[in-house]
Each structure stands twice: as structure tokens, then as C-alpha cells.
Amino acid sequence: METDVSRPAFTQAPAPPPKDAPVVVDIRNLSTVFGSGADAFTVHKDLNLTVRRGEIVSLVGGSGTGKTVLLRHILGLTTPTTGTVTVLGRPASELSTAGAAARVGMLFQHGALFSAFNVLENIGFALQEQGTLPPALVRDAAMVKLQMVGLKPEVATRMPADLSGGMIKRVALARALIMDPPLLLLDEPTAGLDPNGSDEFCELLKEMHAALGLTVIMVTHDLDSLFALSTTVAVLAEKRVIIEGPPSEVVRFDHPFIHHFFLGERGRRAMAAVPAEHEEERVAVPAAKES
Numbered sequence: 001m002e003t004d005v006s007r008p009a010f011t012q013a014p015a016p017p018p019k020d021a022p023v024v025v026d027i028r029n030l031s032t033v034f035g036s037g038a039d040a041f042t043v044h045k046d047l048n049l050t051v052r053r054g055e056i057v058s059l060v061g062g063s064g065t066g067k068t069v070l071l072r073h074i075l076g077l078t079t080p081t082t083g084t085v086t087v088l089g090r091p092a093s094e095l096s097t098a099g100a101a102a103r104v105g106m107l108f109q110h111g112a113l114f115s116a117f118n119v120l121e122n123i124g125f126a127l128q129e130q131g132t133l134p135p136a137l138v139r140d141a142a143m144v145k146l147q148m149v150g151l152k153p154e155v156a157t158r159m160p161a162d163l164s165g166g167m168i169k170r171v172a173l174a175r176a177l178i179m180d181p182p183l184l185l186l187d188e189p190t191a192g193l194d195p196n197g198s199d200e201f202c203e204l205l206k207e208m209h210a211a212l213g214l215t216v217i218m219v220t221h222d223l224d225s226l227f228a229l230s231t232t233v234a235v236l237a238e239k240r241v242i243i244e245g246p247p248s249e250v251v252r253f254d255h256p257f258i259h260h261f262f263l264g265e266r267g268r269r270a271m272a273a274v275p276a277e278h279e280e281e282r283v284a285v286p287a288a289k290e291s
């Protein structure tokens with residue numbers, strides 16, 4: 001089939017994995033309550049989510065619906081009030097102990113690089129902390145990751161303050177992947193990037209996903225990157241995941257948040273970039289009121 005050059009390649013999300021692919025993250029009957037008594041505030045109630053190997057799951061929801069809190073539960077940084085979070089077959093709470101970076105990589109919204117360390121030291125940090133390899137091997141491993149994310153070797157000795165926003169994201173990605181974790185969590189991966197930088201970073205994430213066989217869970221408000229990357233969209237509303245499925249299925253789900261998020265003006269713009277083979281899905285989406 002000839003490539004349609006009028007459509008940017010970045011809009012073509014990876015194919016979803018088989019439905020019986022192994023489960024990587026399993027969240028069952030989770031609730032999160034902050035505070036107590038009269039001040040108790042429920043963020044999640046009876047929330048379920050299953051993520052299979054090879055999926056790229058976009059977690060979307062209105063502000064304050066608990067997307068970041070959910071990522072923190074998956075990372076084992078916080079414990080839900082009730083329910084279970086199982087990551088790679090073990091309770092997420094075990095991830096907060098040593099060795100977590102070998103199982104889950106995390107890319108924070110603004111990179112969160114250590115400002116006093118140079119690029120190579122930032123990338124190699126988790127490996128260095130582990131203390132099992134001599135410094136020269138840690139540097140070699142970090143250099144491999146630096147080049148894997150498309151940065152030149154001369155960037156290795158630069159300090160974070162001297163990097164562009166796109167470079168910071170790449171260094172942060174290299175750092176998240178230093179221990180070759182099978183699961184990668186991304187918090188707003190394209191936040192702060194201009195449209196070109198954002199497209200390039202999505203392409204890089206797709207390459208890493210394919211080359212390393214990653215499973216990815218990302219929180220995003222950016223519809224372009226959502227359609228470019230997601231095999232699955234999970235929508236948080238009413239304190240739980242109200243629907244989890246392929247983007248083409250989720251956009252048809254009748255819920256005020258979905259109308260607002262996907263079918264407002266910016267949603268229609270992003271949908272217009274969905275590849276031609278999904279044309280019938282695009283025209284089938286009902287027109288929605290702007291809110």
C-alpha cells in the first residue's frame with residue numbers, strides 16, 4: 001500500500017497487542033480516600049483497570065479526577081485505601097523497595113532531572129545507586145541510552161540548565177529506561193513542547209515501544225499525542241474508569257466528559273488526522289455541542 005504523504009505518519013498509533021497478552025498491571029476494586037471524618041474526600045471508588053503487555057494506555061479525565069494519584073499507586077509510592085494494585089504479578093507496594101527502576105520506568109512531567117548532575121550522571125543515576133556495577137560500566141550503559149534516545153555523545157557532559165525542552169524529555173526518557181524496565185509510566189509526556197517537538201517525541205516513544213517491547217501507561221491532555229500513540233484509552237470519571245478500549249470505541253461512548261474532551265473543536269481537529277483506514281469511524285462520530 002502506498003503511503004499517503006498528506007497524512008503525518010505520527011498519527012498512526014501502534015497496533016494493539018492480542019487480547020490474551022499477559023497482564024502487566026491489574027487494579028481491582030480500588031478506592032482512595034484522603035482525610036477522615038467530615039474532611040474525608042473520595043478520589044477513586046471501586047476503580048478497575050487491566051493493562052496488557054504491549055499496550056499504550058492513555059489515562060484521561062478531568063482535572064482532579066485522580067490520574068496522578070493512580071500513577072503513584074501503580075508506582076507503589078502511595079497505597080490505596082482499599083483494593084489491590086498488582087504490577088508484573090506482584091503487589092505495587094513492593095516497587096517502593098530497591099530494584100523498582102528495573103521493573104517500572106517513570107517519566108515525570110517536566111523531566112525532573114537533577115540540576116547538579118550532568119546528562120550522563122542523570123541517565124545513569126538508578127544504575128549507580130544500585131551499586132552493582134563499576135562507574136565506567138554505568139557510564140557506558142548511560143551512553144548507550146543517550147544515543148538510543150537520539151542525542152549526540154557530546155551532550156553527555158552538559159548540565160540540565162543548558163538543554164532545550166525536547167532534550168530534557170529525551171534525557172528523562174533515557175534515565176527512565178536505564179534499567180530496561182518492561183513498564184513505562186509517562187506523566188504528560190508532551191507538556192511544554194511545541195507541536196514539532198511534540199511530534200518528534202511521540203515518534204521516539206513509538207520507536208522505543210516497538211524496539212523494547214514496552215508496555216506504556218501515560219496521563220495526557222494532548223489529543224494529538226493520544227491519537228498518535230494509544231492502543232487503548234481509559235477514561236476516569238465518576239471516581240472510576242468508566243470505559244477502557246481502543247480510541248475509536250471510546251470516542252463513541254456517551255458521556256459528558258467524552259463529548260467535551262474528544263468532540264469539542266480541538267478533539268475534532270485531532271480526529272481529522274486519524275489515518276484514512278479509519279475513515280468510517282471518523283464520520284460515524286456524532287457531532288457534539290461545544291462546552
Ligand SMILES: Nc1ncnc2c1ncn2[C@@H]1O[C@H](COP(=O)(O)OP(=O)(O)OP(=O)(O)O)[C@@H](O)[C@H]1O
Nearest residue numbers: 034035041043061062063064065066067068069070
Ligand atoms: N496527598 C494528598 N492528600 C490529599 N489530597 C490529595 C493528595 N494527593 C492528591 N490529592 C487530591 O486528589 C485529587 C486528585 O489529584 P490528582 O493530582 O491525581 O488529579 P489529576 O487527575 O492528576 O488532575 P490534573 O489533571 O489537574 O493534574 C485532587 O483533588 C488532589 O487535590
